[in-house]
Amino acid sequence: MTIASRFQPRPEGALRLTLDGAPLTAHPGDSLAAAILCHSGEASRTTGRDSPRTAFCMMGVCFECLVEVDGLPNVQACMTEVRDGMAVRRQMGLRKLGAADV
Amino acid sequence: MSDADLIIIGAGPAGMAAASIAVQGGMRVLVLDEQPRAGGQIYRNVGNGAPRGWLGKDYAAGAGLVADLGHPNIRAEFGATVWRVEVGGRVIWSQGGISHISAAPHLLLAGGAQERPTPFAGWTLPGVMPAGAAQILMKTAGLLARDAVLAGSGPLLYLIAAQMIDAGAPPKALVETQTRAMMLRALPSLPRAVLALPTLVKGVGLLQKIRSAGVVRHTGAAAFHAEPNDKGDIAFSFTAKGRRHRIETPLLLTHQGVIPATHISRAAGVRHRWNHAQQAFEPIVGPWGRTDQPHIHIAGDGAGIAGADAAQAAGALAALDILHLAGRIGEDSRNQRSTAPRAALTRARAIRPFLDAAYAPSPEILAPEGKTIVCRCEEITAADIRQSVAEGANGPRQVKTATRAGMGPCQGRMCEITTRGILAACGTSPSPPRARTPIKPITLGEIASLQEQNA
Structure with missing residues (x-):
């Protein structure tokens, strides 16, 4: 099931990103979490017990918005500004130690 | 090595006001903030990007404070996560994966507040968010919720509802946990709140706007429950006036007030206490923002919730005291210059006992x-x-x-x-939990980068 964004659509942005390979656009200055929320109403990660989560506090407090950005896991999407060409992946389950360096 | 005369953590109203006064007094100031731009949460992203008039005049007023940070003797670092504060004035912070050590004789903590967590069945689901988080999305990305339901308690709910109405995205319903009994308990504090009359008048205006927009409003709501429906929306149910209600919405926005963000002050060794009226831990600070840790001042909502105007005034008072302690102004001068901010602080705080009682958090989330x-x-x-x-x-x-x-x-x-x-x-009276280094999660690489710098 595809769940539409829970927010009103905005005009297409100038920056192009991918989320699990699918294209999405964003505006300069958007947080990555805002861009993802605008794109989809689905979970952006699942917990160790497979429970679905999306960005929550939007201010760096809760760590619910963790995603993989250009191969780096556990990036706080709400504290990361979008950049053109970012390749973003949802994090399903917990990351394994050593999956990506540091 | 001393990089600055004063390090300020947090570029919200308290930190910005303090920075401005400190540089006017001849200090070099380092401002560290975790967000990408100045303003704190209240003035988040102000003056940047598309004009968003629906956020209101109070929001736009923050632009002046942000502009003052451009002073040549202020070095402001954003995306800067403080992860250690040491006795003696060293602050360790990370930016873009690299850690830095800064030192100054004085430190002002102005880290502000976070929204109070609102645990109820289903609050972890995609489609449930804090209302303040939705407001951050409005301020930073112009993102407007679709048919959202606002639920909980507190004046911020009314402000966000009004901003959503003005932006053309009115909420589908406003579900308040506030009861008549809470309002009655708050009434004795109303005469004092009249000192903050403009704030009261603003509140009445917000309620009128919500009413005339025809937003459905429930009060005395309890027993919140959220579950996903077959479209992936949220089926939100609650009890009000003895009846169970159910509303379906793509986005349920909850709020139960804000609490001081105290991880940095606790990790720095400052003594804290439980504030019963505000149902939150707060650092113990004196009238100038001094703490029991020499050289550490705290100003703004991080020292107890009082709002942006109070934070700005408290930031000014702390900066004047720091100038005095540093020998740059005499005690008389400090006291004389404190008259206006002290009066502003008294006015802004006058409404708090009323708001704390009228919009106390719901017992079921506590x-x-x-x-x-x-x-x-x-x-x-x-x-x-x-x-x-x-x-x-x-x-x-x-x-x-x-x-x-x-x-x-x-x-x-x-x-x-x-x-x-x-x-x-369960009958205990717990002490504040400990907070330790690293104050925010960091990678081993961010710690290792310190050695390279010192090598």
Whole structure:
């Protein structure tokens, strides 16, 4: 099931990103979490017990918005500004130690 | 090595006002803030990007404070995460994966507040968010919720509802946990609140706007429950006036007020206490923002919730005191220059006892029961925590050891106040939980980068 964004659509942005390979656009200055929320109403990660989560506090407090950005896991999407060409992946389950360096 | 005369952590109204006064007094100031731009949450992203008139005049007024940070003797670093504060004035912070050490004779903590976690059945689902988070999306990305429901308590709910109405995205309903009894308890504080008359008048205006927009409003709501429906929307149910209600919405926005963000002040060794009226821990600070740690001042909502105007005034008072302690202005000059901010602080604080009583957080979120998740990171329920208490845990540390609540990446920011609430409901009077270095999760690489710098 595809769940539409829970927010009103905005005009297409100038920056192009991918989320699990699918294209999405964003505006300069958007947080990555805002861009993802605008794109989809689905979970952006699942917990160790497979429970679905999306960005929550939007201010760096809760760590619910963790995603993989250009191969780096556990990036706080709400504290990361979008950049053109970012390749973003949802994090399903917990990351394994050593999956990506540091 | 001293990089500055004063380090300020937090570029919200308190930190910005303090920076401005400190540089006027001849100091070199380093401002560190974790967000990408100045303003704090209240003035988040002000003056940047598309004009968003629907956020209102009070928001736009923050632009002046942000502009003052451009002073040549202020070095402002954004995306800067403070992860250690040492006795003696060293601050260790990380930016873009690289750690830095800065030192100054004086430190002002102006880290502000976070939204109070609102645990109820279903609050971890995609489609449930804090209302303040939705407001941040409005301020930073012009993102407007679709047919959202606002639920909970507090003046911020009214402001956000009004901003949503003005932006053309009115909420579908406003579901308040506020009861008539709470309003009656608040009435004795109303005469004092008249000192803050403009704020009261603003509040009445917001309510009128919500009413004339035809937003459905429930009060005295309790027993919140959220579950996904077959479209992936949220089916939100609650009890009000003796009847069970159910509303379907793509986005349920909850709010139960804000609480001081105290991880940095606790990790710095400042003494804290429980504020019963505000149902939150806060650092103990004097009239100038001084703490029991020499050289550390605290100003703004991080020292107890009083709002942006109070924060700005408290930031000014702390900066004047720091100028005095540094020998740059005499005591008389400090006292004389404090008259205006002191009066502003008194006015802004006058409304708090009324607001604290009228919009007290709902008891069911302070000490939830059953399978409601309390620790979102480790997925620990209220029942898990209650069981650990029944088995002998009598403080935050024992609960943490027994259950793992608070051991995830948020470091207890989303659960420790609820754990405290459950402990209190079980008859203990818990002390503030400890906070330690690293104050925010960092990578080993960020620690290792310190050695390269010092080599």
